[in-house]
Amino acid sequence: MKKLTVVGSGTMGRGIAYVAALGEYQVYLQDINQESLDSAQRYIEIEMRKSAERGFINPEKVQSALERITYTTSLEEAVGKADIVIEAVFELMDLKIEIFKKLDKLCPEHTVLATNTSTMSPTEIAAQTSRPEKCIAMHFFNPVHKMKLIEIIRGLETSDETVAIAKEVGVRLGKETVEVNEFPGFVTSRMNCLIGNEAMNMLMEGVASAEDIDKALKLGLNHPMGPLELADLVGLDTRLRNMEYLYKTLGEKYRPCPLLVKYVKAGRLGRKSGAGFHIYNK
Ligand code: NAD
Numbered sequence: 440m441k442k443l444t445v446v447g448s449g450t451m452g453r454g455i456a457y458v459a460a461l462g463e464y465q466v467y468l469q470d471i472n473q474e475s476l477d478s479a480q481r482y483i484e485i486e487m488r489k490s491a492e493r494g495f496i497n498p499e500k501v502q503s504a505l506e507r508i509t510y511t512t513s514l515e516e517a518v519g520k521a522d523i524v525i526e527a528v529f530e531l532m533d534l535k536i537e538i539f540k541k542l543d544k545l546c547p548e549h550t551v552l553a554t555n556t557s558t559m560s561p562t563e564i565a566a567q568t569s570r571p572e573k574c575i576a577m578h579f580f581n582p583v584h585k586m587k588l589i590e591i592i593r594g595l596e597t598s599d600e601t602v603a604i605a606k607e608v609g610v611r612l613g614k615e616t617v618e619v620n621e622f623p624g625f626v627t628s629r630m631n632c633l634i635g636n637e638a639m640n641m642l643m644e645g646v647a648s649a650e651d652i653d654k655a656l657k658l659g660l661n662h663p664m665g666p667l668e669l670a671d672l673v674g675l676d677t678r679l680r681n682m683e684y685l686y687k688t689l690g691e692k693y694r695p696c697p698l699l700v701k702y703v704k705a706g707r708l709g710r711k712s713g714a715g716f717h718i719y720n721k
Pocket of ligand 1: 447449450451452469470471472475527528529530534538555556557558578581672673677681
């Protein structure tokens with residue numbers, strides 16, 4: 440496995456490209472949006488140099504890692520020789536299926552197709568390809584270069600070989616893995632969405648301010664981040680799509696908080712837009 444392609448250069452795609460380049464893969468980062476690719480390139484360069492200055496990575500490895508990443512809007516160019524593709528586009532089933540169908544046509548026969556979905560069924564996505572045994576979900580966490588875990592979710596037809604490859608990629612990217620049986624939201628998103636939604640409902644009901652809800656969970660329950668600041672980091676549009684899928688598949692308990700819906704309608708998307716449940720400097 441030498442060539443790794445990431446489709447989608449948003450919050451997650453750029454992070455996966457960053458760790459893959461440090462893992463000595465030849466990386467293609469593809470997106471249909473040139474602005475997103477440009478911002479991904481700036482992000483990767485700044486964050487990698489910062490990590491080297493702080494002693495987290497060997498400074499001698501930075502330049503060669505940066506040179507291993509090719510940024511492109513062409514899917515054909517990005518996946519034509521890929522050994523593994525990791526899809527990280529919006530959390531929309533129809534979009535993921537459309538992309539997997541294209542990947543199935545454009546990629547070599549041996550290529551493993553992974554989705555970074557937070558909630559959705561890898562079986563449903565894989566069923567639209569001619570290689571369901573080579574499809575899998577690899578759920579990374581944000582920010583990818585700091586978070587240790589990848590949840591690995593096997594679809595109904597995923598082969599043992601594909602699971603082994605996903606785990607091997609995880610090791611090369613410096614991550615720990617857990618294998619989870621397919622179920623909406625897996626382990627982490629199911630739990631995290633519920634906690635976050637409850638915090639949003641409390642804010643809407645006037646139980647406490649956003650600052651105090653986050654402070655209460657950090658200092659009282661020992662969470663490293665408050666649930667509202669974590670939702671801001673994830674992106675409120677992404678979180679809303681996660682909630683909508685969990686609501687559809689798991690029921691009432693996961694109905695998205697109306698305040699979340701309102702914020703997304705207003706374009707208040709969290710850190711990436713400068714404001715969410717908290718206000719950030721742009
Ligand atoms: P994002 O909105 O930051 O980025 C999505 C990117 O996909 C954008 O740059 C967009 O231009 C690109 N895109 C859209 N359609 C495309 C297409 N047809 N071809 C190529 N690129 C396309 O989203 P994100 O937060 O990075 O989430 C991506 C995936 O990762 C989702 O499935 C999400 O659930 C999952 N995820 C997100 C987080 C998080 O904290 N944000 C954590 C784990 C997993």
